[in-house]
Amino acid sequence: xxxxxxxxxxxxxxxxxxxxxxxxxxxxxxxxxxxxxxxxxxxxxxxxxxxxxxxxxxxxxxxxxxxxxxxxxxxxxxxxxxxxxxxxxxxxxxxxxxxxxxxxxxxxxxxxxxxxxxxxxxxxxxxxxxxxxxxxxxxxxxxxxxxxxxxxxxxxxxxxxxxxxxxxxxxxxxxxxxxxxxxxxxxxxxxxxxxxxxxxxxxxxxxxxxxxxxxxxxxxxxxxxxxxxxxxxxxxxxxxxxxxxxxxxxxxxxxxxxxxxxxxxxxxxxxxxxxxxxxxxxxxxxxxxxxxxxxxxxxxxxxxxxxxxxxxxxxxxxxxxxxxxxxxxxxxxxxxxxxxxxxxxxxxxxxxxxxxxxxxxxxxxxx
Amino acid sequence: xxxxxxxxxxxxxxxxxxxxxxxxxxxxxxxxxxxxxxxxxxxxxxxxxxxxxxxxxxxxxxxxxxxxxxxxxxxxxxxxxxxxxxxxxxxxxxxxxxxxxxxxxxxxxxxxxxxxxxxxxxxxxxxxxxxxxxxxxxxxxxxxxxxxxxxxxxxxxxxxxxxxxxxxxxxxxxxxxxxxxxxxxxxxxxxxxxxxxxxxxxxxxxxxxxxxxxxxxxxxxxxxxxxxxxxxxxxxxxxxxxxxxxxxxxxxxxxxxxxxxxxxxxxxxxxxxxxxxxxxxxxxxxxxxxxxxxxxxxxxxxxxxxxxxxxxxxxxxxxxxxxxxxxxxxxxxxxxxxxxxxxxxxxxxxxxxxxxxxxxxxxxxxx
Numbered sequence: 001x002x003x004x005x006x007x008x009x010x011x012x013x014x015x016x017x018x019x020x021x022x023x024x025x026x027x028x029x030x031x032x033x034x035x036x037x038x039x040x041x042x043x044x045x046x047x048x049x050x051x052x053x054x055x056x057x058x059x060x061x062x063x064x065x066x067x068x069x070x071x072x073x074x075x076x077x078x079x080x081x082x083x084x085x086x087x088x089x090x091x092x093x094x095x096x097x098x099x100x101x102x103x104x105x106x107x108x109x110x111x112x113x114x115x116x117x118x119x120x121x122x123x124x125x126x127x128x129x130x131x132x133x134x135x136x137x138x139x140x141x142x143x144x145x146x147x148x149x150x151x152x153x154x155x156x157x158x159x160x161x162x163x164x165x166x167x168x169x170x171x172x173x174x175x176x177x178x179x180x181x182x183x184x185x186x187x188x189x190x191x192x193x194x195x196x197x198x199x200x201x202x203x204x205x206x207x208x209x210x211x212x213x214x215x216x217x218x219x220x221x222x223x224x225x226x227x228x229x230x231x232x233x234x235x236x237x238x239x240x241x242x243x244x245x246x247x248x249x250x251x252x253x254x255x256x257x258x259x260x261x262x263x264x265x266x267x268x269x270x271x272x273x274x275x276x277x278x279x280x281x282x283x284x285x286x287x288x289x290x291x292x293x294x295x296x297x298x299x300x301x302x303x304x305x306x307x308x309x310x311x312x313x314x315x316x317x318x319x320x321x322x323x324x325x326x327x328x329x330x331x332x333x334x335x336x337x338x339x340x341x342x343x344x345x346x347x348x349x350x351x352x353x354x355x356x357x358x359x360x361x362x363x364x365x366x367x
Numbered sequence: 368x369x370x371x372x373x374x375x376x377x378x379x380x381x382x383x384x385x386x387x388x389x390x391x392x393x394x395x396x397x398x399x400x401x402x403x404x405x406x407x408x409x410x411x412x413x414x415x416x417x418x419x420x421x422x423x424x425x426x427x428x429x430x431x432x433x434x435x436x437x438x439x440x441x442x443x444x445x446x447x448x449x450x451x452x453x454x455x456x457x458x459x460x461x462x463x464x465x466x467x468x469x470x471x472x473x474x475x476x477x478x479x480x481x482x483x484x485x486x487x488x489x490x491x492x493x494x495x496x497x498x499x500x501x502x503x504x505x506x507x508x509x510x511x512x513x514x515x516x517x518x519x520x521x522x523x524x525x526x527x528x529x530x531x532x533x534x535x536x537x538x539x540x541x542x543x544x545x546x547x548x549x550x551x552x553x554x555x556x557x558x559x560x561x562x563x564x565x566x567x568x569x570x571x572x573x574x575x576x577x578x579x580x581x582x583x584x585x586x587x588x589x590x591x592x593x594x595x596x597x598x599x600x601x602x603x604x605x606x607x608x609x610x611x612x613x614x615x616x617x618x619x620x621x622x623x624x625x626x627x628x629x630x631x632x633x634x635x636x637x638x639x640x641x642x643x644x645x646x647x648x649x650x651x652x653x654x655x656x657x658x659x660x661x662x663x664x665x666x667x668x669x670x671x672x673x674x675x676x677x678x679x680x681x682x683x684x685x686x687x688x689x690x691x692x693x694x695x696x697x698x699x700x701x702x703x704x705x706x707x708x709x710x711x712x713x714x715x716x717x718x719x720x721x722x723x724x725x726x727x728x729x730x731x732x733x734x
Contacts (some may be wrong), residue, residue, distance in 0.1 A: 007458070087624075088373070088624045108627060111700075134632065257454075257456075279712070314502065314536070315408060345646070
């Protein structure tokens, strides 16, 4: 990696770490004999998508019609949009359904009735189940609504029920690994009861789950049929502090130029702000943290000996709380690395990656 | 505005309101006999930039070399980069300095020494002064460092001292208009003492200031020479709750499709998340607020009778706290409007505008 080429905030991606993350998750799915359908909303990159093909991945997950269109153009033929169907986008949905195996997510009667009327091609659909996160989905015990939805597709020539899809997003509020394991167990148990009620009528139905914390921490997936983690491809500071990954599994880092050093108040100012990192934060010792400092090397970045945090962000400025030890090491114009709190949002803003072996690659928003 | 054309999250811009905001700020500057050098980091759009030309604006502010390059390509000839100079970008700086009147911002000795060595063309530079915000800048009483910087440029053929530049960003923490007025008065007073110490040596030096809260609330700018507000072009929820603007001065609104309605917990889910709004929030009654609901009309949006807020955001999902009254009014697939908390960050993410008179226009990131 030629650091001299980097003049402004740049998202570095360590390909080796990223490939290792993909391999490990892929092997975990294989060992559990379940489908691995990675979520591509984190990287949003055709080039990174291609890295998955080496592990025989051919089914993917995305979070919008726009993202499905991008990956369909890049030769992905089996795509689940894991977001409640937005019926205004029926034209895009029909175009996709004509070209690829499209799998939709339904969580209310209005949407399935609309689809039955307006779909021109066959799709599979999942019923989105709320197993405790309470963002979207039908309550896991609401058989009445589930049956109403299934009744619509029962005799449909276009809508094929694929199974139950859930996102255990409450693992992001977990305190530790035990807590993640506990949320996973309770949620998958509830889903399994649901599945057992429908398996005789729909012998091919599957349970699709898979937030990154669960997929990283849980070892036994015997009750799931498919996992859809996304963030694991890069991980980030949030996942690290949650217990999902060791620091050395984090594959992205934002290289930022130092533009000011204020020794009198122990602060370092970088070019790197809300339009690079996003304003996602975690709280450590009562302080809002937007990223953690690492030293860059020719091959990437070092695991830090001491914790220095990015604690303030405005549009283009970032403020790091330093000490004299750090201030004496750094100079105006040098580059430092910042591990982002939420790699999905940072990648979405940065719209491109500089691979630590000197290659630039794409991102949907930059294309 | 044809709402039927909108199928996914779309940033609406009311051109009439926007033009009125520009006219009012322009007239205020004229009445005070000061230079109006608007900050273009909010809209980042060549098309919106052109709207300013009707008001005889020919000097602008940006926050990065990249943004300066974009607007220079779009025929702006006098640009201030109001961000501490990033010396790694010297190549871009030299290219700009060859083509336009480029004005840089310096806040430490290392940067000015570097510029004196590496600049190939003439630039003006401001010394960035910290008048109380404590993000960047030299303390307003640190004459020693100011003199050291001026000594470097004194005999320079390329560096010309233009004056003192400051950003009173602490107005964003103000509790009310009186508080904004007070921060402004104290800060401009301190800057004026500084100016009086240098005006005999530099008779053309100016004081450049101008955060949106001050520029909106303060009426007497007699001690300033130039204002650089940016956000006023659109305003947003944060400015409204700060007291900078009435609700009807807000010129942007994100149109979002409703994808789920959960009457059992009084929640509405929209397609519209952190990658559309940003995760900037304000706190109202202890609750994090990411936006406020408005009803869309053929001509834009209505001022709300009742306050409904966007209170949770993940990558693509937004959650609105509703009541039965609201839930009975709305249907799956309908569009609602959300006034964003921070229009600069929302515009940066959305990368394009749908003008309420049916025209699409550009944004730097979309080009």
